[in-house]
Amino acid sequence: MIAGLSGDSGKTITSLSLATALSRKGLVVSAFKKGPDYIDAAWLTNTSHAPCRNLDTYLVAPSDVYRAFTVNAQSNGVSIIEGNRGLFDGKDISGTHSSAGLAELLQAPVILVVDVTKTTRTIAALVKGCMDFDPELNIAGIILNKVAGSRHKNIITDSIKKYCDVPVLGAIPKLGDDTSIIPGRHLGLVTPSEHEKGGEIESKLLEIANDYLDIDGILNIANNAKPLEIADQSTSNEYNENDVKIGYFSDSVFTFYYPENLEALEKSGAELIAISSIDDTELPEIDGLYIGGGFPETQADRLVDNKSMIESVRKAAVSGLPIYAECGGLIYLSRTLVWNKRLYPMAGVFPLDLKINKKPVGHGYTMLKIDNANPFFEIGTEIKGHEFHYSGIFEKQSKLGFERLGSCMNVETGVGLGKKRDGLVFNNVLACYTHIHADGVKDWAPSIIKRARQFKEKRDGTDLSANGRSSGAGNHSINGRQLSFTNTVHT
Numbered sequence: 001m002i003a004g005l006s007g008d009s010g011k012t013i014t015s016l017s018l019a020t021a022l023s024r025k026g027l028v029v030s031a032f033k034k035g036p037d038y039i040d041a042a043w044l045t046n047t048s049h050a051p052c053r054n055l056d057t058y059l060v061a062p063s064d065v066y067r068a069f070t071v072n073a074q075s076n077g078v079s080i081i082e083g084n085r086g087l088f089d090g091k092d093i094s095g096t097h098s099s100a101g102l103a104e105l106l107q108a109p110v111i112l113v114v115d116v117t118k119t120t121r122t123i124a125a126l127v128k129g130c131m132d133f134d135p136e137l138n139i140a141g142i143i144l145n146k147v148a149g150s151r152h153k154n155i156i157t158d159s160i161k162k163y164c165d166v167p168v169l170g171a172i173p174k175l176g177d178d179t180s181i182i183p184g185r186h187l188g189l190v191t192p193s194e195h196e197k198g199g200e201i202e203s204k205l206l207e208i209a210n211d212y213l214d215i216d217g218i219l220n221i222a223n224n225a226k227p228l229e230i231a232d233q234s235t236s237n238e239y240n241e242n243d244v245k246i247g248y249f250s251d252s253v254f255t256f257y258y259p260e261n262l263e264a265l266e267k268s269g270a271e272l273i274a275i276s277s278i279d280d281t282e283l284p285e286i287d288g289l290y291i292g293g294g295f296p297e298t299q300a301d302r303l304v305d306n307k308s309m310i311e312s313v314r315k316a317a318v319s320g321l322p323i324y325a326e327c328g329g330l331i332y333l334s335r336t337l338v339w340n341k342r343l344y345p346m347a348g349v350f351p352l353d354l355k356i357n358k359k360p361v362g363h364g365y366t367m368l369k370i371d372n373a374n375p376f377f378e379i380g381t382e383i384k385g386h387e388f389h390y391s392g393i394f395e396k397q398s399k400l401g402f403e404r405l406g407s408c409m410n411v412e413t414g415v416g417l418g419k420k421r422d423g424l425v426f427n428n429v430l431a432c433y434t435h436i437h438a439d440g441v442k443d444w445a446p447s448i449i450k451r452a453r454q455f456k457e458k459r460d461g462t463d464l465s466a467n468g469r470s471s472g473a474g475n476h477s478i479n480g481r482q483l484s485f486t487n488t489v490h491t
Contacts, residue, residue, distance in 0.1 A: 001034070001108045002143075003083035003099045005126060010113045010145035010172065012040050012189070013181060013208065015082040018218065019047040020202055021209035028077025032069065034099050035084035036365075036386035036435065038256040038293065039189050043182065044082065046192045047205065051259045055081065055106075058097040058365055059384055060440040062105055067231035068260070068439065069106055078222050081108060087130060091365065100137050107226040109140035111169060111218065116156055117146045124159035131164060140221045143170035143213065169221075170213035181205070191255050191295070244452040246270040247286040249277045249294075253303065254328055256293030256435065264438035264445035265290070270452070277332070278302045282312035287459075288322040288452035289313070291329030293435060296346075297339040297356050297391070303332070303346075310347045317349045317429050320458075322375055322451040325431035327389055330424070333431050337391070350405060350424050350431065354391045361392035366414030366434045368422060374408040375428040376447040383441055385434035387414055409434070428455065 002015045015031075022029050031044035031052040036059060044052040053072050055065050073079040083099030087110070090098035103110050112130065116123050123144070131139050142160055147153045153171045160168055175181065181204055182189045209215065246265050248257065254277060266272060273286055278299065283289065296303055304310070317323060317333070325333055331354055337344045338355040370381040377383070409416065409423030409432060416422025416433050423432040428451060438445055457463060 001081040001083055001099065001103045001106075001110045002113060003087045003103070003110050004085075004113045005115070005130075006086045006089075007084075009115045010143075011082055011084075012043070013175075013205075014113050014143055014145070014170070014172070014213075015040075015080055016043055016047050017205040017209040018213060018215075019044060019080055020205040021213070021215055022078055022080075022219075023047065023049060024206060025215075028074045030073045030077055030079040032072075032079065032081040033084070034081055034102050036388075036437075037084065038258075039191055040082060042192050042255060043189065044080075047202070048080070053260070054258060054437070055102055056097065056437065057102065057105070058091060059386065059437040063231075064439050065102070066105060070228050070230045078219065079108075081106070083110075087112065088133060100134055104137060107138075107228060109138045109221050109225050111141040111143060111221065112139055113143045113145050115146050116144050116152070117174075120152065120155045121159045123156045124163040127160055127164045127166065131166070139166060141167050141169040141217065143172065144168060145172045146174045147171045148174065167214075167217060169217045172208060172212045175208075191252070241269055242266065242271040244270055244287040244449060244456055245273050245285070246288040246290060246448065246452060247273040247275045247283060248290040248292065249329070249332075250274040251276040251278055253277055253296055253299045254292050254294035254332075256326070256328065257290075258437050261290075261292075261436075261438040261445070264442075265448065268445040268449040270445075270449055277309055278306055281306070281308040283309070283316055283321075286321070287456040288448055289316065289324075290448070291323065291325040291332055291431075293327035293329065296328050296331045297337060300337060300339055300342075300344040304344050310345075314347045314349060317347075317427060320428050320455060322428040322448060322455055323349075323430070324376060324448055325429070326435050327387070327433050330431040330433060331391055333424075333429065349426055349429055352405065352424070353394050355394060356390050357392055358390075360388065360390055362387040362389050362415030362433055364388075364414065366416070366422075367412040368409040368414075368416075368432075368434060369412055370408055370423075371410045372406070372408040372425070374423065374425045374430050375451050376430055376444065377408070378443075381443070383409070383434070383436060385414075385436045385441075387416070387433045387435065389433050393418055 002011050004011045019029050029048040031048035033041040033052055033054050035056050041052040053068055057065050088095045088098050088100050090096045157168045333349040334346045334352040334354050335348045336353045337346055366385045366387050368383040370377045370379050406425045407421040407423050408425050411420045411422050
């Protein structure tokens with residue numbers, strides 16, 4: 001695990017540089033990101049040339065996190081886990097769901113990246129404090145970041161050697177801010193799909209690794225990690241025939257999808273159809289649509305210029321197409337979006353007017369409880385998720401309440417839409433700010449597939465409920481005209 005003392009300590013640049021160098025050496029690299037994160041994971045996917053998996057014991061049960069790691073880590077390669085926040089930072093005073101807790105679950109040796117700006121010998125005290133804070137944790141090496149020069153490096157290295165007896169495995173100089181390697185913006189780094197200089201970045205990362213990291217020393221630590229027993233890979237799926245088509249927006253705007261979410265849809269019976277919200281002119285014939293998160297605000301001009309796709313989605317929602325949307329998908333289905341003092345008309349499925357604020361509106365783990373009828377979840381279901389959004393409802397609209405919007409989620413932890421509500425419902429559409437992980441919400445994918453089968457049956461006059469299949473998604477009837485909330489699409 002590549003961990004740090006805080007956010008912005010240099011974990012991402014170090015992890016990416018290491019993954020790039022090891023891949024160039026011909027090693028198989030399995031990349032993982034601790035915690036809920038899409039952008040760092042996307043860059044790790046690029047540098048390791050394999051899907052990066054997120055590991056989070058809040059979103060997913062520890063046993064399933066362990067399974068995800070052991071099943072996806074290559075036994076003949078090197079696994080890199082990028083931590084998040086500070087090493088011991090968790091959900092509470094006990095450090096629950098921290099990077100340290102994940103490292104102990106997986107018995108992963110920890111290499112600590114430390115920002116040494118304007119400090120020398122004190123760094124040894126910080127490292128020693130981390131080692132004594134949790135003696136069970138294997139802090140196996142240190143990488144110094146933002147080193148001012150050789151004298152600075154030598155004093156810190158010698159201090160750590162004397163007081164901590166742990167090797168310094170790298171010393172990265174001041175490289176400017178992170179944007180000198182990968183540009184940043186309001187939600188973190190720019191996504192790989194929006195960056196045109198992938199080859200140039202890879203060269204910089206390789207240079208950092210070769211010039212400033214002890215690759216052989218790091219590999220030696222990896223080779224001495226304790227062996228793990230591979231978890232049981234057997235899973236039971238109610239359906240395994242890909243008899244419904246689920247589309248999902250996949251382009252430079254909408255990129256926030258956990259691999260497990262797409263895989264869960266396939267395992268439950270979906271043939272996945274990638275759709276571009278900016279280049280395709282209309283939805284193909286599909287039985288359901290999944291719109292993940294992303295940055296609709298930064299490419300709003302391209303989205304609204306594609307009026308035929310917006311209209312196609314709006315008509316599909318009216319027709320009863322099952323649609324599940326998260327965060328960026330919620331923005332796309334809203335009525336308007338204000339960004340940089342410009343107003344952009346969105347799909348208008350919900351009478352919702354949003355604006356991008358200067359500071360985050362919602363950021364962190366969420367806990368939701370389903371309390372109203374909706375297409376995909378039973379009433380009473382509890383859902384763990386996460387949110388990170390700068391967009392929010394205009395204050396005037398927020399004061400009107402959510403009664404006419406038909407929300408189905410009570411926010412017990414988090415922000416959501418505000419006023420402790422999230423999850424807007426119209427017909428077979430459910431849109432929310434919360435992101436979920438399919439391994440932690442195991443009914444999510446099967447419910448979408450069931451609803452898609454219902455839609456396909458009605459559209460084609462076929463019966464997919466043969467062979468013991470149930471076409472119902474829950475213990476309540478869900479049909480746009482039968483629900484108590486509005487059936488009007490506002491444009």
